[in-house]
Amino acid sequence: MTREEKSYWERTTMRPLRRRRLLGGAALAGAGAAAFGLVGCGDDDDDKDNGGNGGGETPSPGATGTTAPQPTPTLAPKKGGTYTTGFTGTIGGVAPFSSNYGGVYPIALCYNYLFVYSLFNPGLGYVYDLATKHKAEADNVTWVFNLRPDAKIAPNKYGIAERPLDADDVKASFDFIADKANGTNAYAPFAQYFEKWDAPDKQTFRLITKKPYAFTESVLSHNLYCPIVPKEWIAKGPAQTKTDIVGAGAFMLKELTEGQQDRMEPNPNYWDKGRPYLASVVSKVYADQVTYRTAFQSQQIDAYGPQHKDEAQELMKAEKDLIFRTGPTLNYNSFWMNIKQKPWDDPRVRRAVNMAINRKEFIDIIGRGDGYPIGPITYAFEAEALPKDELAKLQPFDVAGAKKLFQEAGISEFKFQHPTASNIADYVTIFVRQMQAAGVTAKAEPLDAGTWYGQYQNSSLTASLSLNQQYNTPDLAVTWYRTGGITGNDRFSTGFSDPEVDAAIDKAASTLDAKQRASAYHDLQRLLYKKDPAFINFFGLRSQSVARPHVMNYPYYGATNINYQLNKNVWINKA
Structure with a gap:
């Protein structure tokens, strides 16, 4: 099957789970999904405390070391109440296949997915949504999905019938994603690995890949990649679908105010009867981390993502x-x-920047010592990430060497852009100081989050300190180095292209044996360092999340797709 990786989450908190050929039996749906404990860019608000902060370890109690209050298994959920969260940045619209800032939250809550699945929480199995079961055939390229007949479209003002979604809607969604002209988030894996798809009948959808692909399920369940959208709504066009949502998910979008908030209410037609429990979900936008934290401290929001353990x-x-x-x-x-753009066309300059970065200083100051130096693949992918000692040799901190390369390239200064959201200013201060130590003046150009995001999306920035999404497989993480960039259609693209790198990415992702695949990813990363890539990672954080005890069934797992799906089980325990 598709994966046998062992991650920090599995090793520290999860029991081993054997994957089965028929994948329907491990589903968590309806009442079975409700009994969990305790919910960003380039692509997802990485400080938004909606479940996107990673994790999955045992909850830590309060500062005194006593056990914090938890929902009891016998406590009956209450209907009503509002769950309010927040993030820094911008919403950036809700186009279902291409939005990737704050808009991903309402997209994930208001549309359906075939299922959601996390590599880091295999013990949860498959949380089925539009699909009721699925299987991979013996050829390792044919996938069959059986669909539920009762996932009805929510009431709307656009004249779209409140009918059940069916396989034609899945096909229409996939057709849109696969068209390069549409600029979708999932174009890269679709173009590289998915060959064709069809709808044999209303309740059956079939996907055939070009070759075995180790991460088919992760792509299909990725919150940015494969929402299933009613075909009539797709036909309205991107200009319309960016401003509103018509779906069959657990919630309906009731308000979208850029720069302020979005608000969602339950879909009365939702297939999982009795859910959601909440009367509304509100996601507020904050200009910076200080106002975000102040909102939490003043009881305006229910959850918050601290920047570090302190x-x-x-x-x-x-x-x-x-x-x-x-x-x-x-x-x-x-x-x-x-x-x-110059000077980044010179590989010596790119290599010099990487050599001038002191990752330990970033970890000590921003992470308060709680983090890990990373290369193209983050430490959380334990099998696929390079060993620490080898990584230190491949990307050494060498100020003298960096200074020499800058001088050889004739570079004494360069400019770069960055968003003003979150705590990016802290990164900027350290980065500028480290470049100065290597003999160059790095001129920072701050942009408001919306302006920065638009230019980043269009690949028109000169260089950028960039927020990033959770790339929930090693393949997605290294797609930054593929021709066409992270989305495969030149959105967010550095312009880097190398046929040898592309081939190595394909080899790793198409290797089904876990040990051989890990080895292939090691070889790929060694190759990347020889090519002086145009995308450099600083360090891998650990996530921190706090929520008030009245937020029940607060989902907190190692991937946003799981957390988003489980928002339907959240309820507010207030008198």
Whole structure:
């Protein structure tokens, strides 16, 4: 089958799970999914505390070390109440196949997916949504999905019938994703690995890949990649679908105010009767980390993503009953270089920047010592990430060497852009200081989140300190180095292209044996360092999350797709 990786989450918190040929039996749906404990860019708000902060480890109690209050198995959920969360940045619209900032939250809650699945939480199995079961045939390229007949479209003002979704909607969604002209998030894996798909009948969808692909299930369940959208809504066009949502998911979008908030309410036609429990979900937009934190401290929002462990401890001292979660995460920040613009077309300059970066300083100051140097693949993918000692040799901290390369290239200064959201300013201060030590003046150009995002999406920035998504497989993480960039259609692309690298990416992703695949990813990363790539990662964080104890069934697992799906089980325990 598709994976046997062992991650930090599996090794520290999950029992081993044997994958079966028929994949329907491990589903978590309806009442079975509700009994969980305790919910960003380039592509997802990495400080938004909606479940996107990674993790999956045992919850930590409050600062005193006592056990924090938890929902009991016998406590009956209450209907009603509002769950309010927040993030820094911008919403950026809700186009279902191409939005990737704050808009991903309502997209994931208001549309359906075939199922959601996390490499880091295999014990959860498959949380089925539009599909009721699926299987991979013996040829390892044919996938068959059986669909439920009762996933009805929510009430809407556009005249779209409140009918059940069917296989034609899945096909229409896949057809749209696969068209390069549409600029979709999932174009890269679709173009590279998916050959064809069809709808044999209304309740059956079939996908055939070009070759065995180790991460088919992860792509299909990725919250940015494969929402299933009613075919009539797709036909309205991207200009319309960017501003509103018509879907059959657990919630309906009721308000979308850029720069302020989005608000969702339950879909009365939702197939999982009795859910969602909440009367509404609100996601508020904040200009920076300070206002985001202040909103939490003043009880305006129910959950918050601290920047580091010290901040989390400080908050728990002030509120001793907070629920605290921490764990590994796939989020990280990076330096992105546009090789279509000088000086980034010179590989010596790209190599010099990497050599001038002192990752330990970033970890000590921003992570408060809680983090790990990373290469193209983050530490959380334990099998696929390079060993620490080898990584240190391949990307050494060498100020003298960096200074020599900058001088050889004739570079004494360069400029770069960055968003003003989150805590990016802290990265900027350290980065500028480290470049100065290597003999160059790095001129920072701050942009508001919306402007920065638009230019980043269009690949028109010169260089950027960039927020990044959770890339929930090793393949997605290294797609930054593939021709066409992370989306395969030149959105967010550095312009880097190398046929040898492309072939190595394909080899790794098409290897089904876990040990052989890990070895292939090691070889790929060694190759990348020889090519002086235009995308450099700083370090891998650990996530921190705090929520108030009245937020019940607060989902906190190692991938956003799982967390988003389980928002339907959240309820508010207030008198």
